[in-house]
Amino acid sequence: MTPEELKKRTKQFALRMLTLADSLPNKPSGRVLANQIAKCGTSVVANSRAACRGRSKAKFISKLGVAEEEADESELWIELAMEHKLIAPRRLAPLHKEAGEITAILAASRKTASGR
Numbered sequence: 001m002t003p004e005e006l007k008k009r010t011k012q013f014a015l016r017m018l019t020l021a022d023s024l025p026n027k028p029s030g031r032v033l034a035n036q037i038a039k040c041g042t043s044v045v046a047n048s049r050a051a052c053r054g055r056s057k058a059k060f061i062s063k064l065g066v067a068e069e070e071a072d073e074s075e076l077w078i079e080l081a082m083e084h085k086l087i088a089p090r091r092l093a094p095l096h097k098e099a100g101e102i103t104a105i106l107a108a109s110r111k112t113a114s115g116r
Contacts, residue, residue, distance in 0.1 A: 010045040017041025037077045043070040068106035075099040
């Protein structure tokens with residue numbers, strides 16, 4: 001995956017996460033998850049883009065690691081929204097899958113960069 005493809009994919013992911021956050025119910029559990037979903041979903045794209053602008057190899061690897069952690073955390077918040085029955089699991093399954101795929105892509109990129 002090229003850096004441009006990663007930028008596009010993570011940006012679309014962030015937009016989908018914001019849509020999810022907006023659609024959660026306005027009750028304590030919904031508000032907590034909405035806040036977390038919005039923050040980590042947008043952090044994935046912010047940190048992956050920052051990695052592409054890294055001033056050093058170490059900074060690049062570090063930012064990829066943060067983006068990877070945020071993508072993995074996104075998976076968690078989506079799972080909690082599903083298991084707490086805030087949104088039907090069938091509606092969240094594609095976004096959950098995308099979070100897992102992005103996590104795997106970022107992990108592989110970080111490992112490749114670290115191994116060089």
